[in-house]
Structure formats: C-alpha cells, structure tokens
Amino acid sequence: MTRHRKPGAGSRAVLLALTLLLTGCGTGNHPAPRLPPRHAGFDYQIGGAYPPPAGVRVVTRDRADSPAEGLYNVCYVNAFQAQPQERADWPADLLLRDRAGRVVVDEDWDEPLLDIGTPAKRERIADRVNRWTDGCADQGYDAIEPDNYDSYTRSRHLLTPADATAFMRLLTRHAHARHLAVGQKNTPELAGRREGTGLDFAVAEECGQYDECGTYARAFDDRVLDIEYTDDGMRRAVADWGSRLSIVRRDLDVSPPGEAGYVRRTG
Numbered sequence: 001m002t003r004h005r006k007p008g009a010g011s012r013a014v015l016l017a018l019t020l021l022l023t024g025c026g027t028g029n030h031p032a033p034r035l036p037p038r039h040a041g042f043d044y045q046i047g048g049a050y051p052p053p054a055g056v057r058v059v060t061r062d063r064a065d066s067p068a069e070g071l072y073n074v075c076y077v078n079a080f081q082a083q084p085q086e087r088a089d090w091p092a093d094l095l096l097r098d099r100a101g102r103v104v105v106d107e108d109w110d111e112p113l114l115d116i117g118t119p120a121k122r123e124r125i126a127d128r129v130n131r132w133t134d135g136c137a138d139q140g141y142d143a144i145e146p147d148n149y150d151s152y153t154r155s156r157h158l159l160t161p162a163d164a165t166a167f168m169r170l171l172t173r174h175a176h177a178r179h180l181a182v183g184q185k186n187t188p189e190l191a192g193r194r195e196g197t198g199l200d201f202a203v204a205e206e207c208g209q210y211d212e213c214g215t216y217a218r219a220f221d222d223r224v225l226d227i228e229y230t231d232d233g234m235r236r237a238v239a240d241w242g243s244r245l246s247i248v249r250r251d252l253d254v255s256p257p258g259e260a261g262y263v264r265r266t267g
Contacts, residue, residue, distance in 0.1 A: 033181040034142055035223055036072050036201055042246035043264065044227045046076045047254030053264070058225060058246060060145060060203070063132055067140050074183060074203070074225070075136035079129045079146035079171060080164070081111040090114070094125055096158060106154050113151050116167040117159055126170040133175050143181035145203050146171050150187040161190060165197050172198030183225065188212045191219035201225070208237025213245060227254075238267060 041055040049065040059067075060074040067073035082090050096104040096115040104113045116122045129146070136144055149168060152159035164187075172182045181200040184191065191202070201223035207213035208228050216224045224245040228234040234249040241247065251263035 031179060033176055033179050033200065034072075035181050036074070036143065036183075036225065036246070038222045038246070039244055040072070040246050041266065042225050042248045044225075044248055044250050044254055045256070048256035048259075050256045055266075060225070063136055067142075072143075073141045074143045074145050075133075075139070075141040075180075076145045076147065077129060077132050077136070078111070078148060080116065080148035080151040080167070081106055081109070081113050084110045087112055090128075091124075094121060096155060098156060098158065104155055104158065106148075106151065111148075113155055113159070115159075116163045119166070122163075122167045122170060126167065126174070129171060130174040133171070133178060133180065137175075137178040137180055141180065143183055143200070144171075144175050145183045145185055147185050149185050149190065161193075165190065165193055168197045168199070172200075184216075184220070188215040191215050194219050203227075205229070206233050208235075208240065208247070209233030211236075213237060213241045217241065217245060234265065242267070 036058050040057040042058045043052050043056045045059055045061045049061050052059050052068050052071060056071065058072045058074065060076055061067065062076045082095065094115055096113040096117070098104055105111065106113060114125050116125060133144055146168070149164055152161060152164045175182045176198065182198065183201045183203040184194060184199040185203045186205055202216040202220045203225045204212065204216050205227050206229060207216055207224070207226050209230060209232065213224065213226060222244045226237055226241070226245050226247045228237050228247065228249045229252050237247050247266070249263060249265040251261045253261060255262040
C-alpha cells in the first residue's frame, strides 16, 4: 500500500568515515551497492506489478512481486509497521503499546506500529525485516525501500528519532551486505542524518506538493524518486525539479493499468 504522508515538522570526511564504519561499505568487506540513476524515467508499482511503460529505467515494486528485467529495481518493504493482514504474525511484545497496554495503530492505514524502542527489540524486528531484504536480494532487486521511517511521529511520543535512526542502521548494514542500496522513504526531518544511517537515496511522496524536494535533493545529491498524487503537486515538482529528479504522477492507490482510478503521468 502507498504510504501517502503529510510531512512532520562535523566535516564531510568525518561523516563519510562514520558511514563506512556503520555500513561496512568501502572497507573491503562488501562492495558498494549500485545506486539508482539520477533524473531517470521512473514508475511506482507497489499497488501491483505491470509491464513498465517506455522510457522507464527505475521501478519500485512490492517485495511479493518480481523485479522488472533490465531495469533498476527497488523492493518495497513495510519495515516500521505491520501490514494489517500480517498483524497476527508478529509476536505480541513487538507491537508498540501505550501505557494502558493498547496497541498503537496508524489509523490512516490500520497498521500497528512496531516497538523499536529498545536495542533488544530492534534486533528482533530487524531479524524479520532483514529476511524480507534477503528475499529481495535473492529475486535480483537492486535496492530496498523500508517504509514508515517516520512512524515515530505517530507513536504518541513513545518512540524517538534516535530509535528510528538506530533501527535504520540495522537495516542498511544488512542490505549493504547483500549488495542492495537503501532508499530513505519520506521523513525529510531526518534527511540530514542520512550519512550516519547509511541511506543511499530518497523515495519522496509529494515533495513537490509540500515543497520538500530541495531537502531531499541536497541530502542525496539529486538521487530522489518522487511520487506526486495531485496535478498541482506534479506541476510544481516538474517546474522546479523536472530537470534533476525522477518524478512520476500516480493515483493514490498506485493501481495497475485497467483498474478504476489508474493514473500515471511524467509531465
């Protein structure tokens, strides 16, 4: 499912060294992952895979679908929340609970938040998510898109940005070991921490609509995949960033062609 979100509110050499230490890249342990091309034809297919339109060089698909042959493929993984149909598959103590013991749910998508608030729980959740990452690697994907990095903003102050970045480091370290790049999904307020977390590029929903494209472009050196869900957002994104970023207009349900409501445009 798409994660349409309204946004929340040292020297380069030192930062690079920290990145290499955290991710293992560049140390001889793991080759650096291949990054998505800048300003490339892009399609966002997490609502169902279909043959990519002409001109597409980068495509994102759900982890349950196979990658598109000959393209740069990003594998969508819901990493910080539980899909509604998978809630029962998670151990009860790994679902975030409020002080009354009630599971904290993202009401927009009916998704329980995962409890990444302690190192031990982060490790256990990462073990499961990393198995999904292994599946993406085994299928031939080039990168993963761990969704809901910003779930701490919906946690009723039970989780913090530090929890989110610590958990993300576990995911990027494992993905890089499998030669996969990792895209930061939304969360512009944490874009400045991308080197410390090992993130490689950005997947931004509606950065044109909310005037956030510049934040991602600066942090990720224009390696930004932007999905707009409105005509106004698309116009703004293309006018300001159309010569630099990878931008596509999709319908909110990211429907495959032939389904009611399907929209896909690039200009």
